[in-house]
Amino acid sequence: MTEPAERLRIPPKPTHRLRTALVVAAFAAFTIATCLPAIGGVELDFAAIAKNWQNGAEKVGQLLQPDLSFLPRTIGPMLETIQMAVLGAAVAAVVSVPLTLWAARPTNPEGVTRRIVRFLVNIVRAVPDLVYATILVAVVGVGALPGLLTLFLFDVGIVVKLVSEAIDSTDHPYMEAGRAAGGTQTQINRLTALPQTWPLFANQWLYALELNVRISAILGIVGAGGIGRLLDERRSFYAYDDVGVVILEILVVVIAIEAFSNFLRRRLV
Amino acid sequence: MRADARGTEAGATPSASASWSIRLDDVSVTYRNGTRALRGVSVDIAAGEMVSVVGLSGSGKSTLVRTINGLVPVTDGAVSVGPYAVTGLRGRRLRELRGHVGMIFQGFNLADRTDVYRNVLVGRFAHTPAYRTLVGWTTPRDRELALTALDSVGMLDKLWTRASALSGGQKQRVAIARALTQEPSVMLADEPVASLDPPTAHAVMGELRRINADRGLTVLVNIHLMDLARQYTTRMIGLRAGEVVYDGSAADATDADFEEIYGRPIQARDHLGSAS
Numbered sequence: 318m319t320e321p322a323e324r325l326r327i328p329p330k331p332t333h334r335l336r337t338a339l340v341v342a343a344f345a346a347f348t349i350a351t352c353l354p355a356i357g358g359v360e361l362d363f364a365a366i367a368k369n370w371q372n373g374a375e376k377v378g379q380l381l382q383p384d385l386s387f388l389p390r391t392i393g394p395m396l397e398t399i400q401m402a403v404l405g406a407a408v409a410a411v412v413s414v415p416l417t418l419w420a421a422r423p424t425n426p427e428g429v430t431r432r433i434v435r436f437l438v439n440i441v442r443a444v445p446d447l448v449y450a451t452i453l454v455a456v457v458g459v460g461a462l463p464g465l466l467t468l469f470l471f472d473v474g475i476v477v478k479l480v481s482e483a484i485d486s487t488d489h490p491y492m493e494a495g496r497a498a499g500g501t502q503t504q505i506n507r508l509t510a511l512p513q514t515w516p517l518f519a520n521q522w523l524y525a526l527e528l529n530v531r532i533s534a535i536l537g538i539v540g541a542g543g544i545g546r547l548l549d550e551r552r553s554f555y556a557y558d559d560v561g562v563v564i565l566e567i568l569v570v571v572i573a574i575e576a577f578s579n580f581l582r583r584r585l586v
Numbered sequence: 587m588r589a590d591a592r593g594t595e596a597g598a599t600p601s602a603s604a605s606w607s608i609r610l611d612d613v614s615v616t617y618r619n620g621t622r623a624l625r626g627v628s629v630d631i632a633a634g635e636m637v638s639v640v641g642l643s644g645s646g647k648s649t650l651v652r653t654i655n656g657l658v659p660v661t662d663g664a665v666s667v668g669p670y671a672v673t674g675l676r677g678r679r680l681r682e683l684r685g686h687v688g689m690i691f692q693g694f695n696l697a698d699r700t701d702v703y704r705n706v707l708v709g710r711f712a713h714t715p716a717y718r719t720l721v722g723w724t725t726p727r728d729r730e731l732a733l734t735a736l737d738s739v740g741m742l743d744k745l746w747t748r749a750s751a752l753s754g755g756q757k758q759r760v761a762i763a764r765a766l767t768q769e770p771s772v773m774l775a776d777e778p779v780a781s782l783d784p785p786t787a788h789a790v791m792g793e794l795r796r797i798n799a800d801r802g803l804t805v806l807v808n809i810h811l812m813d814l815a816r817q818y819t820t821r822m823i824g825l826r827a828g829e830v831v832y833d834g835s836a837a838d839a840t841d842a843d844f845e846e847i848y849g850r851p852i853q854a855r856d857h858l859g860s861a862s
Binding site: 490491493495497498499501503504505508510513515516 | 655681695712774
């Protein structure tokens with residue numbers, strides 16, 4: 318085993334021990350500093366865990382004893398949540414195609430429109446989903462509609478960003494052929510770039526669907542429809558056995574949707 | 587066949603596309619990074635000629651061929667193809683010119699994830715309004731041209747095959763069909779056989795020669811192998827460091843001429859070898 322190493326003159330492997338140590342030390346110092354209230358860090362009262370654990374254990378105990386007779390009442394809101402998730406993902410998928418092709422360099426070499434689209438999408442993405450939901454509830458009223466709009470905006474933001482970056486980082490030799498044949502960028506995108514980038518899209522659309530189920534479960538807390546409203550209501554009545562049912566149901570649905578989207582992903586990609 | 591340059595356009599049958607001449611007049615290309623790819627190149631190619639451009643990689647072959655369809659803009663000098671002055675062409679007129687110039691590439695440049703049919707339809711871009719491509723509406727004539735072109739290179743039975751499932755030689759045939767679907771007046775080829783094994787390389791070169799002979803098309807082939815240039819083309823242009831160092835008969839080019847083009851003694855890898 319060691320023979321080739323002795324025979325061949327291997328150049329010494331460069332080491333950066335000092336640099337690595339300094340970087341690690343800096344990270345450690347920064348992390349500790351964020352926990353020191355004296356210099357503006359967060360205040361973490363770990364003692365509260367020890368003080369209140371009895372209280373928490375009681376509630377966890379209730380959660381672990383879900384009252385399954387509550388289940389029928391959850392079906393309707395749960396369906397609403399799934400509907401919001403699917404519809405939001407579907408509409409976002411349609412809208413994301415032209416926006417993504419506009420936002421990626423290979424499919425839109427023209428700099429001005431590309432930067433405008435990227436800028437707008439970045440703004441859309443910068444706003445947290447609960448903020449959208451809260452504002453939209455105020456604008457269009459309580460119900461499934463603000464939830465749907467929230468999911469739509471959230472999905473467009475991530476799909477356009479992730480897919481356009483994936484398009485940016487791959488080679489597109491067929492584009493030169495399309496250009497050499499006298500095609501406009503629109504023609505090249507439609508006939509060749511779209512089938513070529515289809516798996517990238519499909520991947521993120523399915524990911525958006527998975528996220529939607531998870532997010533829409535809590536959007537109801539701010540009044541944007543779905544199972545979250547029920548969750549919030551039962552919690553405010555301290556009916557933790559009912560909350561346990563809802564959480565269990567969300568868990569089942571999320572896992573089911575993930576299994577379903579993994580299945581689709583295998584077939585599509 | 588070798589009709590005059592301004593020949594027929596609309597309603598022409600596939601074999602009736604006119605052949606065009608190519609003229610480079612003192613052309614220089616300097617890339618933005620400062621590389622001088624071409625220096626004062628002047629070349630006159632008559633309609634219907636079969637010409638090879640020979641040189642090592644980095645000699646400017648790829649740049650030269652791309653100035654002809656405007657993929658690379660010239661820094662100095664003028665390029666004209668048939669009735670078009672390429673220099674300074676933009677937008678719709680440039681796309682119109684490109685529609686008349688077929689091109690194939692070393693890497694085939696097919697859209698791998700889509701079928702052969704759609705790849706070949708790319709050849710109709712210049713003759714199709716963008717909105718029609720957008721809604722995916724193909725005219726019977728476009729379909730006819732695509733199918734005829736595929737048939738002529740023997741790839742019709744692969745019509746619905748994904749491009750990624752084809753072999754290298756098959757891909758290049760599809761790329762040739764894509765170019766023929768344009769009903770081109772000039773055919774450009776940039777190292778079309780550099781990614782292929784010897785028998786397939788000979789088949790593809792034979793295909794290009796047949797296109798030149800049967801349709802009278804002007805064909806310009808970039809190539810770095812001396813035996814292919816001698817065997818398949820009638821005229822050879824030698825490029826070294828962006829300058830023309832040879833322009834004459836391909837068959838009569840001596841080994842000394844090739845050493846001049848390569849700028850070094852001939853090596854075994856300058857030959858492909860014969861088809862097995």
